[in-house]
Amino acid sequence: MIKINNVYKKFGELEVLxxxxxxxxxxxxxxxxxxxxxxxxxxxxxxNKLEDINLGDIYVDGKKIDKxxxxxxxxxxxxxxxxxxxxxxxxVIEAPIIVKKxxxxxxxxxxxxxxxxxxxTDKKDVYPSKLSGGQKQRVAIARALAMEPEVLLFDEPxxxxxxxxxxxxxxxxxxxxxxxxxxxxxxxxxQFAKEISDRIVFMDEGKxxxxxxxxxxxNNPNEKRLRRFLKRVI
Amino acid sequence: xxxxxxxxxxxxxGTLTTIKLYTITAILCIPLGILLALLKSSKSSILKNLVGxxxxxxxxxxxLLQLFFVYFALPVIGIRFSQFTAAxxxxxxxxxxxxxxxxxxxxxxxxxxxxxxxxxxxxSYKQTMTRIIIPQAIxxxxxxxxxxAINLVKDTALVAAIGMGDLLRSAKxxxxxxxTIIPFMIAIALYLLMSSLIVTFFRKLEEKYSIGT
Ligand SMILES: Nc1ncnc2c1ncn2[C@@H]1O[C@H](COP(=O)(O)OP(=O)(O)OP(=O)(O)O)[C@@H](O)[C@H]1O
Ligand SMILES: [Mg+2]
Numbered sequence: 001m002i003k004i005n006n007v008y009k010k011f012g013e014l015e016v017l018x019x020x021x022x023x024x025x026x027x028x029x030x031x032x033x034x035x036x037x038x039x040x041x042x043x044x045x046x047x048n049k050l051e052d053i054n055l056g057d058i059y060v061d062g063k064k065i066d067k068x069x070x071x072x073x074x075x076x077x078x079x080x081x082x083x084x085x086x087x088x089x090x091x092v093i094e095a096p097i098i099v100k101k102x103x104x105x106x107x108x109x110x111x112x113x114x115x116x117x118x119x120x121t122d123k124k125d126v127y128p129s130k131l132s133g134g135q136k137q138r139v140a141i142a143r144a145l146a147m148e149p150e151v152l153l154f155d156e157p158x159x160x161x162x163x164x165x166x167x168x169x170x171x172x173x174x175x176x177x178x179x180x181x182x183x184x185x186x187x188x189x190x191q192f193a194k195e196i197s198d199r200i201v202f203m204d205e206g207k208x209x210x211x212x213x214x215x216x217x218x219n220n221p222n223e224k225r226l227r228r229f230l231k232r233v234i
Numbered sequence: 235x236x237x238x239x240x241x242x243x244x245x246x247x248g249t250l251t252t253i254k255l256y257t258i259t260a261i262l263c264i265p266l267g268i269l270l271a272l273l274k275s276s277k278s279s280i281l282k283n284l285v286g287x288x289x290x291x292x293x294x295x296x297x298l299l300q301l302f303f304v305y306f307a308l309p310v311i312g313i314r315f316s317q318f319t320a321a322x323x324x325x326x327x328x329x330x331x332x333x334x335x336x337x338x339x340x341x342x343x344x345x346x347x348x349x350x351x352x353x354x355x356x357x358s359y360k361q362t363m364t365r366i367i368i369p370q371a372i373x374x375x376x377x378x379x380x381x382x383a384i385n386l387v388k389d390t391a392l393v394a395a396i397g398m399g400d401l402l403r404s405a406k407x408x409x410x411x412x413x414t415i416i417p418f419m420i421a422i423a424l425y426l427l428m429s430s431l432i433v434t435f436f437r438k439l440e441e442k443y444s445i446g447t
Contacts, residue, residue, distance in 0.1 A: 050350055070356035081351035085369050085445065095355035098365060127445065140351075147355060 001026040001182045002047060002151060007056035009042055009206075016042045017053070018206040024199075026150075027180040031193035031214075034203035035229060040186040043203070044153045047184065048073040061150060071099075074144035078156040080136040082128040082143070088115065089124040092143045100147065107146070114142040118172050134165030138172055145176075152176070154185040190234055194218050202226045238416060241408050245420050248404025252390045253428075255318070255400070259325040259386060266326065267333025272363070274338045285334065292331035298392050300324050305396045321393045329386060336378045340371035373443040380436035387428050401425070 002024040009017035016039045024030050032040045045051040047058060049069050058065045060072055083091050092114060093107040102110075115121050118138035128136055137157055144152060157173065158166040170192050176183065177196050187193050193200060194214045201211040202223070210223045221227045274285040292300065305320040315323065344367050352362035394403040405421035 048354055050353060068356075070354055073354075075351075075354040077347060077351065077354075079345075079347050081345070081347035083348065083351070083366055083370075085373070094365065095357065098361055099356040143355070 001028070001061060002184070003057075003059040004043075004047070005057045005059075007043075007046065007058060008054045009039075009046060009051065010054050016206050017046070020056070020206075020208055022201060022208060022211065024182060024184065027182055028198045029177055029183045029185070029196055030199045030201060031185045031187055031197040032201045032203060033187065033190065033193060033229075034209075038203040039206040040203055041155050044075075044155050044184060044186055047151070047153060048075055050075075071147070072149055073151040073153060074147055074149035075153045075155070076137070076140050076144050076157050078159050080128075080133070080140045080160070082136055082139055084128050087125050087127055088120060088131070088139050091128070091139055092146045095143070096146050110146055111142070114145050115139075117145075117175070118142045119168075132165060133161045134168045137161065137169045141169075141172055141176075149181070151182045151184065154183065154187070156186050156188065158187070158189060188233065190218070190230075202229065204229070238420075241412075241417055242420055244408060245401060245404045245417060245424065248399050249401045249424055251318075251399055252401040255321055255325065255390050255393065256386060256428075258322050259329055259390075260383070262322075262326045263329040263333055266330040267337050268368075270330065270334040271337030271341060274334060275341050289331045289334050292328050293335065297324070297328050297389055298395060300328055301392055301396060317393070317396055317398045320396065321398060325386070325389070329382065332382055333379070336375050336382070337371065340375040341367060343374055344370050369443075373440075376436060376440045376443060380433065380440075383432045383436065384429050387425060387432065 002022075004020055004022045004024075007017055007020045008015070020039075020043060022030075032043065034040050042051055046053050047060070047065070047069075049065055049067065060069060083094065086094060089108065089111055092111040093104065096102045096107040096110060097104055111124075112121070115124055118141055120135060120138055120142070123131065123135060123139075128139065131139065137160075141157075154173065158169050161169065166189070170189065173183075173185070173192075174196055185193070185197070197214050199211060200214050200217045202209050202217065202221075202225075204225050210217060210221065210226050217226070218230065221230060270285050270288070273281045274289075276282065301321065301324045304315065304324045305317065308314070348366055348370070349362060352366050357365070390400060391402040393400050394406070397403075399407075401421055401424055405417040408417040409415070
């Protein structure tokens with residue numbers, strides 16, 4: 001589904017991604033972990049072209065990514081980025097209507113289903129400023145799903161949340177895991193990553209240091225850097 | 235009583251000129267300001283610099299100088315305008331320069347996450363601007379625009395300096411003729427009335443756009 005081949009990315013002189021290669025299968029759930037500044041967000045943002053790469057190739061669904069990539073790949077941000085001047089429902093139907101040119105009625109039907117799925121039916125006419133962080137993030141997930149993406153990227157979806165609100169968002173993501181959408185999740189929630197992921201990728205200093213099965217990777221890490229990282233965060 | 239009525243009538247004629255100038259300036263400088271602000275927050279550095287030079291000149295020199303330049307200096311090189319055209323032209327260009335900076339600041343004050351979310355949802359630049367960024371920017375530029383709108387009421391009086399029969403000049407004519415303060419009292423009342431109407435209008439506008447905050 002996603003093929004990342006020898007990707008390099010620089011910000012000015014700073015090498016942020018160095019020879020990153022990974023294949024992600026359809027329906028697979030991959031979590032990316034690693035210390036701050038290791039390039040996790042950058043890698044994610046390269047997949048939907050929020051950042052351009054300097055070298056290498058990224059393919060999604062067999063096609064080299066271009067400016068239409070956001071039709072296939074959705075994204076959920078750490079800071080939610082809901083549209084504050086639109087209600088919850090309007091946030092969800094906006095892109096289906098203006099990008100996919102769906103009829104308003106059809107878009108609302110889809111939105112209703114998604115808002116039900118994330119448990120926010122009763123909030124649909126509310127503006128984002130009236131929501132808790134957890135509710136905002138669930139709206140953001142519904143908004144991304146409304147475009148019916150084949151891949152969903154999560155960049156630390158719970159890092160901006162109060163501890164007591166993290167669970168509700170993780171539960172929504174876990175439920176998505178049962179569907180056949182491909183997910184790439186950058187997270188600092190190790191327990192969650194272990195439970196939900198088919199595979200874990202550990203990054204440090206712009207490189208993929210180790211990747212593999214969650215149990216094996218968390219319980220028997222090969223790399224010294226990963227062992228040190230895990231000791232620090234768990 | 236009749237004197238006040240007649241004087242008011244005369245001054246109102248001048249007021250009409252003021253209102254006409256005000257309306258034309260307001261209607262033209264807003265779209266021009268938006269357009270230039272979009273150019274200034276675009277990626278092209280040539281356009282950015284050109285707009286920068288324009289706002290630098292027109293915000294950095296006196297409006298009265300600009301008015302004199304258009305009305306008295308341009309004819310020297312063969313470009314002639316009527317009083318009203320010269321005034322309207324100067325005001326539109328001058329006020330558009332201020333609005334450009336206000337709108338640009340408004341657009342740039344929007345969190346970059348809004349652009350990223352729009353892009354991640356597949357919206358084009360134009361859709362992002364018109365549906366997401368500008369509606370939010372409008373809310374933020376209402377207060378500074380309100381200031382400019384009131385300044386414009388007062389600035390229109392500058393056209394008296396090129397001999398245009400506006401509100402101020404009509405009042406002054408009557409005052410000099412009859413040697414009474416009444417015409418100026420009437421002028422004060424009319425300026426205050428216009429300013430208050432504008433303040434009220436912007437307050438309503440602000441309420442309308444305050445949803446979701
Ligand atoms: N737009 C940018 N311009 C310049 N440098 C950047 C930019 N974005 C990220 N960087 C730098 O690139 C490196 C990798 O950043 P990135 O955000 O990908 O790390 P991360 O692994 O997501 O970290 P965190 O866990 O803190 O989110 C960092 O050194 C960061 O300072
Ligand atoms: Mg990050």
